[in-house]
Amino acid sequence: MKSVYIIGRDTLPQSISLGEGEQLSLTIVYASALEGAPAEADIPLTVSLDGRGASLDIAGLYICKGESRLRLKVDVRHNACGCTSRQLFKGLVADQAKAVFDGLVYVAHGAQKTSAAQESHAILLSAGAVAENRPQLEIYADDVECSHGATCGQLNDDELFYMRSRGIPEDEARRLQILSFLSPVLSRLPEDLAESIMK
């Protein structure tokens, strides 16, 4: 499997199963301004941790501009004992664009010693932009560690003022803020891809 999927260029499997001790790390990228990116994208992905001790590390980055629409539906299913999943999604939504993150963490009956973490954060860059985070946990085992965090917000004014007070012009300061916000996912990408996304 590839480790980076760019929506519009690569075909992401809809369903992945991980067997005993198997590890998977993957990063999904959607940027409406990238060449080949569809204006509307509906991305369903199910990853099932079916074998004992399997581990998943998944990240996603989306930048929706104009009238673009993105729906990311990620189901992570812990079906076996001792599996680990880490999810981190970061997105920017500008103009009249809309992004929806629908994330389910499912822990089956008997999938003890599960460790699952899900983070999804979106920043709205204009008044007409919409971002929705719908994190869900469905847990049927009792010995599990699950955490999730979801936020929708704006760029922080205090950070912006701090940078401007050092002489960094407002546009450049906003670019640095965006870089700061996206960096945990950007750092997983090849440098040239990260650069073309930041343009």
Place this chain on the structure above:
Amino acid sequence: MNEVLLEIKDLHAGIEGKEILKGVNLTIRRGEIHAVMGPNGAGKSTLSAVLAGKPSYTVTSGSVTFAGKDLLAMSPEERAWAGLFLSFQYPVEIPGVSFTAFMKAALAAKRKAAGLPELSPAEFLRLLKEKMAFVQMKPEFIKREVGVGFSGGEKKRAEVFQMAMLEPVLSILDETDSGLDVDALRIVAEGVMNLHTEQTSAIVITHYQRLLDYIVPDVVHVLKDGVIVRTAGRELVAQIEEKGYEGIL
């Protein structure tokens, strides 16, 4: 007497419709260090935020002239280019942005505004190392992300490091002593004093005497309820320490 660097006249300002500064007058000449003291809620931090141009504050009347220019008409970045520097009470963290990249952007913008060419990478690095040594910052800090994982003392030291890099003519130190132990306080204060020249000025905002033992002010003001209620020489600091604000007014 040196020329006037900053002149604040009847400044009224506030936030979210609430007036906090109610007619501040203050004149600072080049080479002078002024302390602004006062009880909590007097408007000390508002004064520093308004001078640096924080957009959430509104100036309702009055004027501020800085090096002959209308300070209030300038954006925060233009104020920085003109030589104003605010050392934050609570410096922010910018994860994912290295101190190097941050300082490079700040210095490049300032040099551009002054019509100077950008420093070469080698020149920039040399300057960086020189200024870090100046505030006794460990070299590895520069590779770290801005503010991330810094202790309180390291954050304040990093503020003085930025001050050294940007060489301001007016530095405003907003409660730089808060959260510092004695050693960190001394290093920070010595850094500020070493940067001080006949041409530069500073406003030191503080509650306590201890910072002013190291950064010795020429003039001391007491701000209370949004106005300066007392102005005197440095002897006022000891009086405040002894009698409290109520005792000297």
